[in-house]
Amino acid sequence: MKLLLITASAHEIRQIRKTRVINFQQVTMPYLAALTPANWEVEHIDEGQERIDFNIEVDLVGITFHTPSANHVYEIAAEFRKRGIPVAMGGPHVSLLPDEAENHADAVFIGEAEDTWKEFLADFENKQFKKRYEQKNPSSLINLPMARKDLFHRRDHSGGIMFATRGCPNKCEFCALAIMYSSNFRKRPVAEVAREYGSFEGKVIIFWDDNIAADPNYAKDLFKAIAPYKKWWSSQTSIHAGWNDELLELAAKSGCKQLFLGLESVSQISLDHANKSFNRVEDYYKIIKKIHSYGISVQVGIIFGFDEDDKSIFGKTMTFLEAAGVQNATFNVLTPYPGTPLFKRLESEGRILTYDWSKYNGRRDVVFKPKNMTCDELLEGFKRVNSQFYSLKSTGKRLSKSTAGLWWTLPLNLSYYFSYKLYGPK
CATH class of the missing domain: 3.40.50.280 (Cobalamin-binding domain)
Structure with a gap:
């Protein structure tokens, strides 16, 4: 068949x-x-x-x-x-x-x-x-087959895509993971992950994990196991990883070139109300500096549109990102995906503006009524930060703060600059 x-x-x-x-x-x-x-x-x-x-x-x-x-x-x-x-x-x-x-x-x-x-x-x-x-019960992550390498078609600058863990122990208001994986955070056996990691012919591996270091002891064992393959890798983790020197040292030795941190906001009150109070804005600089000290670059995720955000959030965010020397960033407009606690709250408050799912893209449309700015102000601020962040001026400011990964983060930033000029919203 x-x-x-x-x-x-x-x-x-x-x-x-x-x-x-x-x-x-x-x-x-x-x-x-x-x-x-x-x-x-x-x-x-x-x-x-x-x-x-x-x-x-x-x-x-x-x-x-x-x-x-x-x-x-x-x-x-x-x-x-x-x-x-x-x-x-x-x-x-x-x-x-x-x-x-x-x-x-x-x-x-x-x-x-x-x-x-x-x-x-x-x-x-x-x-x-x-x-x-x-599936009522959580899947076993033991003895899983390796993904079919012949069915990866996209040219995405990686040599392999895989996963070591599934889910995340946190339950942020805007995140769908807690709905999708009610069984929370689970891990594949380290030896099986390492075997798949080593099976890729390419040099750069992406771990498609939501929070690869959620269990620090597991992460340390994993990094030790993949180090002999001499590959480079990147993944996503919470900011907790930034406090753990042993974990960061093992990550760097195993080939980690970049970590994606879901900072989400530079407003502590926004984080608190989004059930992400474990992110402490006052610690951001120290955590990023520590990660940089191990030669690992930092990409952050930022969301605009929390109830506590007003028009000043855009300037505050840019000031922080440039001062901290963040190498890359992914910006999103807050999007209440159906089924999440955020969607249910906004719907109960009569603030959902459309049920046209095509507009739930996080970048070109605002699908709810913000509290402290208009939809147009939110979208314009989002566009402005995107343009400013990858401008030549901001790139120079940010990359001068740390040499971590400079040999590849500088060309990448320049590529984003030209790409945004060509394809960015007008």
Whole structure:
């Protein structure tokens, strides 16, 4: 039998991502393909790289997607179903809104899928599959197969994409992880992760983890295990990692070139109200300086639009980022994804402005009513910070604070500068 897996991305999202220079591909579908029985022939289309051929001859289509691509995916599904090809859906949006997704698919997957995917395929072959598959218990992360390397299609400057851990122990108001992974934070066996890490031919590996150092002892063991492969790697972690000298030293020795920190805001009151009070703004400078001291560059995630934010937040953020010498940053407009505590609160307050999921992109639209500025002021401030951060002036200020990764962060910043000039919002 033949299976087509699609990593979906709406046109608007692909346009937005053009400004980001580096867009690491998702590991979901190459990994799901590895879980598929050998009697299935599997193809993968990553819409970030290639177009969908609706005339392809397959027995089944599987699609994974995030909220801003939902409308687009429902159109894709309609096209295949019109041709008599069943469509299965999974991913973040399906887990958040299964009832909606179920109206557009032959089968939907809620939450994790290690066990339910195999169950579904067996049911499909027997022509008696169910409409909904929900994994009630957390998946075992032991003896997992390696993702299918032949199904990674995107040219994203990495030599390999993988994961070591799943989920995050924190429960921030705006984050969907706690909804998707109710079982919280879990880890793959270190030896199995190291084996997959070493199996990639490329030099640069991306750990697609939400918080790779959430368990410091596990992270230390992992870094020791991957160090002999002499590769470079990057991942995401909470700021707690910045206090742990032993962890940072092992990370650096194992090849860590950059850590992504979800700072979210330079306003402590915003963090407190978003259930992220473990981030202490007063510690940001010290943590970033410590990470830099190990030769590791820092990329931060910043969100604008918290209830406590007014128009001054944009200038305060730029001042901090330049003074701290942050090498890279990802900026987002606060987006209340359906099913999250933030969405439920804003909806109860009558502040959700649209249910058009295509506008839940975090960069071009504001989908709720801010408290201390207008939607236009929020969006304009967001655009201004993006432009200022990757300007030549700001790049010079920031990169002069630390030489960590300068040989590659300088070219990357210049690439973002030119990319934003070409593709950024006008």
